[in-house]
Amino acid sequence: MNIQIDFTLNGRAVSIDAPAHVTLLRLLRDYLNLTGTKEGCAIGECGACSVLLDGRVVNSCLVLAPQVSGRDVMTVEGLAPVEGAMSDLQAAFVKYGAVQCGYCTPGLVIAGEALLRDNHFPTRDEINDGIAGNLCRCTGYQQIVDAIEQTARQRAAAQVKE
């Protein structure tokens, strides 16, 4: 049973025909060829498939594709101001050694972005709480927390300047 799904994806209007029973994750990867969003467990336990839905972080493996009709979806590919470049948070992930194998990175960047939009001055404990839904097997999380913490400071400093 195909269904037409109209939504905003990374700031652009998208209209796509897909079966009603596919997940948002499959829609992104298999129908829209946006493979930055990863599948790690498909049951909402690892966060590798995290995307922003109307600005809030969700596991795209637990969202039914037609649920996003009329809504706004942001994936890892949409965070940078220019396609192929990096957002400040993505650059901080690289700078602070928060990237190793990289498979969890898109989901963690999305979760970090959601956290920073919600909480401009998170403590390290709050960051750990905010990324608890994203498993990482390589880094032990320390440098991921560093990257998010430093980005918060940079953003705060930039706001003061303005």
Added chain:
Amino acid sequence: MNSFGYVRAGSIDEAVALLNTPGVNSRALAGGTDLMVAVRAGEAGSFDRVVDISTIPDLRGIAMVGSRARIGAATTFSEIMRSGLIQQHARFLADAAHSVRTMQITNMATLGGNVANAAAAADTPPVLVCLDAEAIIATPAGQQRMPVASLLRGHLKNTLPAGGLIVAFEFDPLSVDTRNTFLKLGRRNALTISRINMAATGRLQADGHIAEARLVAGACFSRPRRAREVEALLQGRLPSAALFAEAGQLLMRLMVQEVGQRWSTEYKALALAAMVEEALETVLPLPANETETVRSIGVKSVESMR
């Protein structure tokens, strides 16, 4: 591959109508955090379409209605966690929602979904039962009310009337002198299925005797229910470590009586008793001299042991 259709309901009436369309086996979809996992494990095929109720305005929101607190069934865990009203009147419900502890889940999961799914280890039902909350249910024949405690029949089983849809929950806010707590025992600090969870409230009389105590343990009994036997034991007594230990032993015996010896009972019985003691100490503070005997150095909050 099991396939199914999708339809989005714009109002409660429309949702009830869609869920009861003759000849079409429909399933309500709210946050999807349980349903999508079940679908992947092969549950699809038992229904023809999902009815998306997550965007119905009347199903969302937290407000006082008269003297009662009302939470729309499609209100998400995140909304409950952030609600000043819940923080003020039933903080342990916010704690239970937060204990799921991943933003990805709390942004989608709904209170109605958590109750309707009726998983034994679900975290919010014990709190709702502890609050004596009522569910308001829409059916083709009109709305009806049911205590949450009687909605839950067992693991993944509810007693919703056929074609019924939970619309909201209502409960009396806790009085200002009532303490409350939610405890969760998992195998790690986040993203963890509760081995045992527990909701408790307590109020002391001016003379230090226990005016009222309520206790609900989840993931131990066939369904969450108020431990009236334990509550009766506590009523009118003075808080003491010995009394709380007795309460823990009593609940432990009740658990074994009700569910029998399972593979995990040897452990859960002991842990349950320890959690009862800890919950009661939180909601029914011990006299200062007694506190010293259970906590010495290195005390960590229960929160950080989740």
Added chain:
Amino acid sequence: MLRHTTNWVTKPANRVDGPDKANGAAKYAGDYRVPGQLVTRALRSPIPHARITRLDTSAALKVPGVLAVITSDDFVDHGRFGFPVADNFILAYQKVRYVGEGVAIVAAVDADAAEAGVNAIELDLEQLPVIEDMEQALRPDAPVIPDVVTEGSKKGQPNVCLTQIVRNGDPEPIIAASPVQLDQTYATPFQEHAYLEPEAVLSIPNPDGSVIIYACDQSPFNNRGIAAAVLGLPEDKVRVIQAIVGGSFGGKDEGVYQMSAQTAKLALLTNRPVGMVFSREESIIVSYKRDASKIRVRLGADKDGKLQAAKVEAWLDGGAYSAETVLTAWRAAMHLAGAYTYQAVTGDVHVLYTNNNYSSAFRGFGNTEAVACIEQAIDEVAEQVALDPIDMRLKNIIGKGDRTMTGATLNQEVGLRACLEWVRQKSDWDRKRREFPAQNKNARYRKGIGVACYFHGMGLGGEGVDFANATIAIERDNSVTLTNGLTDYGTGARTVFTLIAADVLGARPERIKVLLTDTETAINSGPTVASRASVVGGNATRVAAEKIAQLLTFAAANLFKCAPAQVLRDKEAFIGPDEEPVDFDTVVNHARQLGYVLSAHGRWQLPVIHWDFEKGTGTPYVGYTFGAQIVEVTVHTGTGRVQADRIWAAHDIGKVLFPEGAYGQLYGGITQGLGYGLMEEVEINHGYIHNVNFDDYIIPTAMDVPPIEATFVEAPFHLGPYGAKNVAEPSMLGVAPALANAVYHATGKRIRELPLTPERVLLGHALHNDDHGDNSRLWLGYADGLRKVRITQAA
């Protein structure tokens, strides 16, 4: 030629593959989409042990959309492979030996067709008795699992694959005469690698009958060798390109080689690209694990706590196929008695066959198991002689010139004492050891602190020749292209190679591109294992870069009309005796005009050492890394929940080349050790894995990892590039035993079986869930009853 100042190595640097990974552009094998790509589904064994009495795929080929079906018959010698013991198959042959073992693979146009194809395959299995644990494997009447003649066969124990030994004197009489003795047995669990990327492979056929395999493998050259052999092709007809790999930790060897050969065969049969991507459940059920072990430690010490002798015997559950457990066992044997000096040590490590999935490489490779046990035993002896655990260690650890437990003399700088002293001071150890036991006995939360230390042999050691090859070329646009036969599956090796090349060449890292390892462009360097990339691969890069740097120096000297020795370097600048400095591009262009060929090959090999496997004597490794870790815990005495509050770690890894990468490896290793110590355990009941996804197989979340305070002690290592050693594996070693020691300190309960789950801490023993295979059968496709698999009892 060691340079004394560095421009890029050892300084802050960005990981070369960081940006693409952070913005979602990086392509993993499961992200490839090519026209005409087929999908696959596997028919897998629903039971742990059986004879295949009938396998008929003809009906599957008639299913619409199905293009090919393969079984063991489609491969040379039935697809037999395995090193050192060739007991494994690309697809099961004659028998299935574990739940989830592949029997047939269907390639089809879509998933539904592939699934229908699998459901059309007829398979008859005659059930055999199941060996559920190591005790059963050792029984004289046990059914024999492997189809090869094992070492144990000669002794009436055919399920003993082999025994790796250490013979350093005779410890028995010394232990018997020691005033302080210990005889305890410890156990460690099966551990799942839990790399975030489930396995994925894509094979693409070429018109000339050759095939390209994109794989998430660790060692593309090993992959090519196996694929070529079982496909019956010369190696130059199989090209393996390593995709970006989403974590491995030792876990993407044999299983990915099977997938590679399977998809390559299907691609050649159908003349279409064939992809295979595992779900998490398929990954956990099918892939190999860290072996579970039982280790009996006997120690003798004098009454002051000076260790005299050790006799250690270990049994590793290797599961259905020996894979690399044979080598794991050797490394375990080389480390069984820890980083201490003894008069005499013997070690015996037995590799056993069971029907519990199968075991192979995992970070630490046998030493993780060894350290987990010996470091608890050392604490137990320290308590007998009333010594502080750190004092006990300081009294007994090896130093330069000492004999290690294997009897070889240690001829290198040793930073172990410095490591122990650093963690002791930083953690406020002495105060906490004194004060924590004074806690109220009834306290609900009790604190404890524990230590562990280790040594870890570098590289392959006696396992094989330890070499690597690198190439380097300056391209027409003056960018630099690097290849290395050792690979980067998330470790940061490509960045280390880049920094070394940059430093030696005097070229900005931004100029340098390290190609993904491709068997057609890189040169075979053996397997990427044993944390050897930085030292061996790094040195090969250095050798290649030095050749080109020399040419550039000659070109600059020619330009400056001076002697080459007069040319100085400052980053990209070349400085002659008089004139203005010239830049890199000018010198490179001049070198070309002079006709210099600006490409080079570098090969580097560790010195050859000799270990006598028969006698159990020799020199196992050219050198060691060292480290010490302290963990502070809070134990909830009512529930047995253990919380790690803080971790201190000091590691002697030689010179640190890429600090962000080294700390990242360290924190990550510590976190895997935390999981191993506290919560991770593949639960196998009657041959069935119960915890098949991340809801049940739990690893630490950000909320579980406490603050980690760490440092590197940089004792120089003469063989490493810039004096570097390795970090990847050793980083996880000390955490689990330090946890166990801390829990003992907190509670007085010695839990000799990992992980320290709430059940073990509260009750002293584990509980076993009542899953009899329902989880596994569901995810192997047996829940809906559509598979045509008939299971009969043996007559």
